[in-house]
Amino acid sequence: MDQTSLRIAVDAMGGDFAPTAVVKGAYQAAIEDGTSILLVGDEEVVRSKLARLGESAESIEIVHAEEVVGMDEPAITPIRRKRKSSIRVCGELVRDGRAQAMVTAGNTGATLIVAKMVIGAIEGVDRPALAAVLPNARGRSVLLDVGANIGSKPAHLRQFAVMGFFFAQEILGTEAPRVGLMSIGEEETKGTDLTRAVFREMQKSSGFNFVGNVEGRDVFKGSVDVVVCDGFVGNAILKSAESMAQMVATMIRQEVGLSWRNRIGYMFARPAFEGLRRRLDYREYGGAPLLGIEGGCFIGHGRSNPKAIRNSIRRAVEFCEADLHSKIRDKVADLHREEERLGGESGAEEIAQ
DSSP: OOGGGOEEEEETTOSTTTTHHHHHHHHHHHHHHOOEEEEEEOHHHHHHHHHTTSSOOTTEEEEEOOBOOOTTSOTTHHHHTOTTBHHHHHHHHHHTTSOSEEEEOSOHHHHHHHIIIIIIBOTTOSSOEEEEEEEETTEEEEEEOSSSOSSOOHHHHHHHHHHHHHHHHHTSOOSSOEEEEEOSSSSTTOSOHHHHHHHHHHHHOOSSEEEEEEOTTHHHHTSOSEEEOOHHHHHHHHHHHHHHHHHHHHHHHHHHTTOHHHHHHHHHHHHHHHHHHHHHOGGGTOOEEEETBSSEEEEOOTTOOHHHHHHHHHHHHHHHHTTHHHHHHHHHHHHHHHHHHHHHHHHHHHHHO
16 A cells, blocks of 8 residues: 555544543654554644644644543444544544544444444454454464454354464564464364364365464464464453563562662663563554454554554554455455355265265
8 A cells, every 4th residue: 555645543532541642652653653644532632732742743634523432431332322432533534535544542342343333344254353463482473352252153263363364474474374273272172162163164274374273371382373262262361461461570670679689680681671571561562453344443452652552553554554454355255255165065965965
């Protein structure tokens, strides 16, 4: 996609530290990265926040939205009650082609509803999936779904695998991503009725590099590049990972303060600890993309600071430059054609018998 025509709609009012943190992050993306941004929110408030940041950013356009969906409001709010909310306006900008992607740190449920009902799902995608990029011992891996879908069917997880495969290939630069199915054992017979059925579905497909079942340890071991699971399981893994990262940082600080020897040792090892901190910091990775919709949608952590917002915008730009949603659309269409062919062959076999 032509960089000059690329615009990202940013929900200025979404998140625990909005609008200050969001406006600052968007401003940094515009000034330092040259990104064209549609900053959506209360125009008077957003303009005053921008004015405090210094030089004007010509690549930022303010789009007024008079309502805000609170973090504790029902997911359906932007559809039924607050039709002029910043989250919904962002979705409409993507739907109408004024922006190619939206970024928000606001209400996750409301964003999912807007993405599905306003922007729209790719034809053939039954359930868009929320993907998270996590650090592992060998680099980075993709985990999906991490909360958009609870109670998925085997066909849904098969679609997640296709979308995760292309995300890892195009965005993370993994040439032939290895796709694993989260279960409680490597054997085909292990797991729930769902995982066993998904395993059989995955084996039928030639559109991605399926390597079989994986366990929880494999997420951070780097055994695979894409981990597929139901949204309930994925969200639990993601929240556990965030908690673990925070615990590690806290324990390091505690150990450093125990003695002068530890403090001296920390001074020499500080670059290594800083590198570790960055690898574990969710703010470095930006928002999680919702894969399977007609455009880009990135949902950031509610506690996103300016760095997290800026990195979310960067991820959205990468997504659009790779034209990833179009590639997913084409691959999903191929998947459905393959299913129809296999279904036809099965039917012919039954008739012959």
